[in-house]
Amino acid sequence: MSRPSVLVLAGGLSHERDVSLRSGRRVAEALRSAGLEVTVHDVDNDLLPALSQVKPSIVWPLLHGASGEDGSVRDILELVGQPYVGADPRASRVAWSKPIAKTVVGRAGIATPRFVTLPQSLFRELGASLVLESIAANLGLPLVVKPARGGSALGVTVVREASALPRAMVDAYAYGETAIIEQALTGTELAVSVVDLGDGPVALPAVEVVPREGPYDYDARYVPGRVEYFAPARLTADVAARVADVALGVHTSLGLRHLSRTDVILDDDGVPQFIDINTAPGMTETSLLPQAAQAAGYELGELYRAIVTGALRA
Amino acid sequence: MTSYQTPASDASSPVPTPAAGTRLDPWIGAYADRTHGMRASEIRALFAVANRPEVVSLAGGMPYLEGLPLDALAETARDVIAQRGTVAMQYGSGQGDQTLREQILEVMRLEGIEAHPDDVVVTTGSQQALDLVTRLFINPGDVVLAEAPSYVGALGVFRAYQADVQHAPLDEHGLIPEAFEESLVRLTGEGRRVKLLYVVPNFHNPAGVTLSLERRPRILEIARRYGVLVLEDNPYGLLGFEGEPLPALRSMDEDGVIYLGSFSKTFAPGYRVGWAVAPHAVREKLVIASESAILCPSNASQLAISTYLATHDWRGQIKNYRELYRERRDAMVSSLAEHLPDATWTVPDGGFYTWVRLPEGLDAQAMLPRAVTARVAYVPGTAFYADGSGADHMRLSFCFPTPERIREGVRRLAGVIAGERELVEIFGTVPEAEDRVVDSPGPDLA
Numbered sequence: 001m002s003r004p005s006v007l008v009l010a011g012g013l014s015h016e017r018d019v020s021l022r023s024g025r026r027v028a029e030a031l032r033s034a035g036l037e038v039t040v041h042d043v044d045n046d047l048l049p050a051l052s053q054v055k056p057s058i059v060w061p062l063l064h065g066a067s068g069e070d071g072s073v074r075d076i077l078e079l080v081g082q083p084y085v086g087a088d089p090r091a092s093r094v095a096w097s098k099p100i101a102k103t104v105v106g107r108a109g110i111a112t113p114r115f116v117t118l119p120q121s122l123f124r125e126l127g128a129s130l131v132l133e134s135i136a137a138n139l140g141l142p143l144v145v146k147p148a149r150g151g152s153a154l155g156v157t158v159v160r161e162a163s164a165l166p167r168a169m170v171d172a173y174a175y176g177e178t179a180i181i182e183q184a185l186t187g188t189e190l191a192v193s194v195v196d197l198g199d200g201p202v203a204l205p206a207v208e209v210v211p212r213e214g215p216y217d218y219d220a221r222y223v224p225g226r227v228e229y230f231a232p233a234r235l236t237a238d239v240a241a242r243v244a245d246v247a248l249g250v251h252t253s254l255g256l257r258h259l260s261r262t263d264v265i266l267d268d269d270g271v272p273q274f275i276d277i278n279t280a281p282g283m284t285e286t287s288l289l290p291q292a293a294q295a296a297g298y299e300l301g302e303l304y305r306a307i308v309t310g311a312l313r314a
Numbered sequence: 315m316t317s318y319q320t321p322a323s324d325a326s327s328p329v330p331t332p333a334a335g336t337r338l339d340p341w342i343g344a345y346a347d348r349t350h351g352m353r354a355s356e357i358r359a360l361f362a363v364a365n366r367p368e369v370v371s372l373a374g375g376m377p378y379l380e381g382l383p384l385d386a387l388a389e390t391a392r393d394v395i396a397q398r399g400t401v402a403m404q405y406g407s408g409q410g411d412q413t414l415r416e417q418i419l420e421v422m423r424l425e426g427i428e429a430h431p432d433d434v435v436v437t438t439g440s441q442q443a444l445d446l447v448t449r450l451f452i453n454p455g456d457v458v459l460a461e462a463p464s465y466v467g468a469l470g471v472f473r474a475y476q477a478d479v480q481h482a483p484l485d486e487h488g489l490i491p492e493a494f495e496e497s498l499v500r501l502t503g504e505g506r507r508v509k510l511l512y513v514v515p516n517f518h519n520p521a522g523v524t525l526s527l528e529r530r531p532r533i534l535e536i537a538r539r540y541g542v543l544v545l546e547d548n549p550y551g552l553l554g555f556e557g558e559p560l561p562a563l564r565s566m567d568e569d570g571v572i573y574l575g576s577f578s579k580t581f582a583p584g585y586r587v588g589w590a591v592a593p594h595a596v597r598e599k600l601v602i603a604s605e606s607a608i609l610c611p612s613n614a615s616q617l618a619i620s621t622y623l624a625t626h627d628w629r630g631q632i633k634n635y636r637e638l639y640r641e642r643r644d645a646m647v648s649s650l651a652e653h654l655p656d657a658t659w660t661v662p663d664g665g666f667y668t669w670v671r672l673p674e675g676l677d678a679q680a681m682l683p684r685a686v687t688a689r690v691a692y693v694p695g696t697a698f699y700a701d702g703s704g705a706d707h708m709r710l711s712f713c714f715p716t717p718e719r720i721r722e723g724v725r726r727l728a729g730v731i732a733g734e735r736e737l738v739e740i741f742g743t744v745p746e747a748e749d750r751v752v753d754s755p756g757p758d759l760a
Contacts, residue, residue, distance in 0.1 A: 013369075015683055018362035044366075123740045152359070155683065166741040173737055174683040210335065218359060224339035231336070286338050 004057035006031055006308055007050070009073065011042035014065030015175065016152050019222065023062040023283035026290070027304055031060075034301030036308065043073060051082060058312055059084040062280060065150050069280050070096045085311045087279040091255040095279045098148050098180055101254060105274050108253035110246055112274040113265075114139055115182035117148060120173050128166065136162040139183050145169060148178035151278060153217045158184055185273055188266040189216065190233055191288040192247035193281060195259045195303065198310030201251050203244035204292035205232035206264075222286055229288075231295035239270065246272040258311050261289050348454075348476050357694065360682050364691035370723030372710040373691040375519065375666055377579055381634055386626065387618075394617045406613040408605035410436025410589070414620040418589055421623075422575060425551050426565035433591050435600045436611045440549060440576040440588030444471050446603045447510075447545055447572055447590065452477045457501055457508040461489050463669070463698030463707070465519045465547065468512055472700070478506075479700035486660065488525030489513055491532040498540045511542050515563060517550040517665025520698050520709035524663060527560050534567045549576040549588075552632050554664035555640040569593050577619055579666070580632050585615035639666065645717035646710060649724035654731065659710075666713035669695075671706060673735065675743035678708040681734045690726040 008031070010024020011017055028038045041050050043063060051059070059082055067073050071092035077084045087095060095101050099117040106112050116135060123131055136143070145168035147155045155175035157168035165181075172179035189209040194201045208230040211220055220226040235243065247262040254260075254277060261281035264272045281289045293303045364371040394402050409415070415431040422429065437443040444467070452458065454476035460468065462481030472479050482497040483490055494511070501508050513533070515525040525533070537544050546563045564573035576588040592600055604611075622628065643661075646668055650659050656673040672678060679694035695707030712720055 011366075013363060013366055013689075015360060015363070015686060017366075018359045021362065120737070120740070124736075128741045154359070170677075170737050170741055171680055174680055174734075175687075208335075212337070222359075225337050225342045228335040228337050230334075 003035065003037060004308055004312060005037040005039075005054070007054055007056035007059045008038060008040045009043060009047075009059055009061040009063055010040055011044075012063045012065070012067060012073075013043070014063070014067070015150065015154050016064035019152055019282055019284060020062055020064045022222075022285070023064065023287065026285065027060060027062055027283050030301040030304050031308070032301075034305040036305060043067065048076075048080070051080065057083065058308055060308070061086060062283060064152065064280055064282065065154075069151070069278075070149070083312060085258050085307060087254075087256045087258075087260070091257070092279050095254050095256065095260075095277045096149055098146065098276065099178075101277050102274065105250050105253055105277070108249055110249050110253070110274050111267075111271050113183040113185055115180050117178060117180050118169075119178045121177075123169075128169075132162065132165045132169070135181055136165065139181065142184040144182045144184045145172050146180055146182065147172045147175035148180050150175050151276075152282070153215075153221060156215075156217070158215055185265045185267050187268050187273075188233070188235075190235075190243055190264045190266055190272070191261055191292070192243055192264060193259065193261045193289040193292040194247050194251040194256075195293075195307060196257065196310060196314075197306040198313045201248055203247045204289070205295045206235065206240060206243050206247075207231040207288045207291050207295070208233035208235075209288070221282075222284060224286055229291055231291045235266075239266065243272045246274065250274055250277055257314070258307055259289070348474055357679065357682060357697075360686050361691065363686050369686070369689045369691055370715055370719050370726060371691045372712070372715065372720070372723045372727070373693050374714050375711055376714045377582065377635070377666075378638060378714050379582055381638060382582060382631070383626065387622065390621045390625065391618050394614065394621055398617060402614040402617045404613060406610045406616070408610050409601045410434065410611055411613065411616040411620060414587075414616045414623075415589075417620055417623045418575065421552075421580075422562070422564075422573075422591070425548070425559045426561035427573065427591065428565070429568075429591050433594070433597055435590045435592065435597055435604060436616060437588050437590060437604060438608060438611050439578060439583070439586045440547065440574040440590070441467055441471075442604070442608070443574045443588055443590035443600075444468055444545075444547065445474075446600050446607065447574075447592075448472060448475045448477065449603055450596070450599050451509050451543065457506050458510045458512055459494070459497055459501075459508055459542070460512045460700070461514070461518070461521070463520055463695060463704055464512060464700075465514055466693070466697045468547065469698070469700050472512075480508075481699060481701065484518070484521060484523060486523050488515060488518070488523050488529055489533060491529055491536060494533060495536045495540075498536065498542065502540065508540065508542050510545050511537050512545045512547065513563070514547045514549075515551070516548055516560065517553060517662050517667075519550070519665070520667050520693070520695075520707075521669040522660040522662030522665060522667045523669075524554075524560065525563075530561070530563055531566055534563060534570060538567070538570050544571045545574070546571050547574045549574075549579045550665035552580050553636055553639060553666075555636055555643065556663055564591060572596060580635065581619065581622065581628065585612070585619055587611065587615050587619050636664070639664070639713060642712040642715070642717055642720060643668070645720045646712040646724065649721045650710075653724050653728035657731070666711050668710050668712065670708050670710055672708065672731065675738045676731065676734050677705045679705055681730060684733055685727065685730045688726045688730045690723045690730065692727070 008024045008028045010020045024040050028040045031038045071089035074089040102112045143159045145157045155172045159165050159168050190206040192206045193204045210228040250262045251260045261278040263276040266272050364373050415434040418434050448471050452475045458472045458477045458479050461484045482494045551559050564571045573591040647661055657670050659668050659670040679696050693709045695704030
């Protein structure tokens with residue numbers, strides 16, 4: 001087979017544009033170092049002409065948020081018969097919505113914190129203070145408030161007192177019409193990446209995330225220093241295997257392809273609880289999938305090339 | 315099924331090698347104290363979208379350069395290298411090119427400043443002058459008094475030198491002398507040393523207001539009485555839409571004012587040329603500090619600007635800018651009146667910005683993600699305060715987008731505000747998060 005050419009899609013108009021551009025640059029660099037021909041393209045008016053002109057063997061969407069992860073860009077790629085890396089549109093849509101993904105994963109027998117899904121309109125109908133009081137009483141504190149869609153911890157607040165809930169709701173709704181409120185668990189924060197190099201999904205070593213100060217928010221994620229990472233995570237073989245199984249279960253139950261990253265909290269009882277799934281996980285200097293890959297002994301360029309060739313073979 | 319794989323060191327053991335943690339920055343323990351305050355925030359990430367053409371950016375402070383005679387400027391740049399290349403490409407004087415310094419006097423004369431070429435120090439944009447002055451005067455904990463609000467880029471410099479920035483309020487006539495004096499009384503009463511008053515007297519960034527002629531000598535008199543050096547930052551002074559420029563503070567007090575000027579707004583920011591005019595002793599130290607920072611400002615940039623000033627109708631260019639920006643100001647103000655009747659805003663007589671106060675209970679920083687979704691961007695007011703206040707304000711720039719785009723941007727903003735207002739109606743006015751990061755946007759937005 002001749003050398004595959006890759007068009008990396010990065011940028012887009014989502015709130016995570018900046019992260020996407022950084023991910024795109026890193027992946028493009030790694031793929032080039034592995035000898036592949038790579039172009040990087042934004043999602044804009046020129047994309048479709050560029051696809052027909054460049055005729056890449058495969059497109060790697062490294063778009064975070066909005067059309068990049070909700071399946072719509074993948075719909076277009078399907079439509080024009082363009083092979084691409086990552087989940088198909090249907091699976092992307094399911095994974096992109098936190099409440100739907102949690103429900104699907106929960107049905108597969110994987111533990112996930114209790115939560116409620118709250119469209120903004122509900123509060124108007126039922127009255128904000130009554131709804132929030134009832135949630136705090138039933139789910140208990142602390143809670144995490146998140147936009148129902150989106151990543152990079154944008155709009156996410158950990159709420160320790162009921163009085164902080166309204167602010168957290170406002171901040172989450174700034175990112176979209178629907179928010180979820182989830183029980184906040186204490187335990188070990190883990191991110192487990194899954195890759196499929198053509199022979200079925202394989203979990204990479206879990207990466208343990210230990211915020212040194214403050215929450216694991218946007219700043220903590222993308223500026224080195226505020227978080228300590230352990231890759232592989234400090235787990236016994238037994239626990240590591242259970243955590244890996246959860247990630248594989250999430251990947252499979254959501255019908256994902258090629259790569260994904262599952263965020264898990266290992267709760268105080270040692271149960272891995274599903275928190276979130278990323279179908280286009282971050283690939284920046286500080287991102288978790290690259291750290292896991294390196295912990296597994298992969299050279300990034302080689303791994304990414306293997307993902308590409310695996311995806312082309314499938 | 316367990317597909318957990320550990321191709322790491324010891325393949326015989328299923329237990330991964332216990333790992334030492336990494337913070338991905340091996341130098342994390344080595345940074346200076348002043349570095350710890352530097353953070354990335356969601357806000358900064360959101361600005362990444364503002365540069366896309368789909369987004370109407372009312373955030374950036376970028377001058378509109380398409381009106382520049384670019385062909386002629388290309389010739390100028392070519393001539394500088396072709397005819398004076400061995401000078402242009404060489405190191406130069408730490409204080410700056412002599413001819414350019416003489417020409418700068420001519421520019422400053424338009425605002426009543428009489429000085430000697432020796433009083434002028436050319437810098438890499440006036441931002442560098444700001445940095446140098448702060449470096450010369452500010453020990454950690456020293457107080458800098460700034461207007462409330464104040465230029466975000468200055469606050470960044472003051473923070474980097476660990477100054478304690480205190481704000482004194484302004485109104486539609488600029489810094490309020492009584493409030494300025496009250497701040498001094500309070501701070502000196504607390505035993506604090508106030509070293510600098512930082513003031514943008516003309517077409518303020520972000521407030522859009524101008525310090526009135528009547529207040530200028532009063533501010534200087536108070537500063538003198540309390541032994542406070544005035545740092546006058548004046549990038550926009552020649553961009554007034556009506557009448558003649560007001561006399562600079564420096565024109566009224568040679569000994570108590572350090573004046574900062576810039577070609578970034580009256581010509582273009584690309585060459586990065588600004589300047590400082592300072593009392594004799596201060597100027598000597600500025601030159602030494604500048605030499606240690608950058609050796610000398612770029613000769614190529616200075617010669618290009620000097621040639622531009624000598625051979626082009628730079629006054630005509632400034633006049634063009636004024637007309638262009640006045641039309642955009644008008645578009646901004648009329649759109650605000652049409653679409654945001656419940657907000658209030660300043661009507662600037664020049665410069666780039668209007669300062670909008672949102673309807674009761676709205677928070678410009680919390681609202682920014684919604685605005686980005688609606689494809690419009692602005693800078694939240696919090697960026698312009700050292701203490702995290704200003705959430706109820708936003709800065710809107712009218713310098714870069716066309717009048718049509720400005721109108722479209724304000725129309726989008728109205729939708730965003732309506733959406734946010736609905737939230738406030740549902741949840742009531744909610745207090746700000748305590749740990750909010752007060753952030754500055756990138757240079758193309760400052």
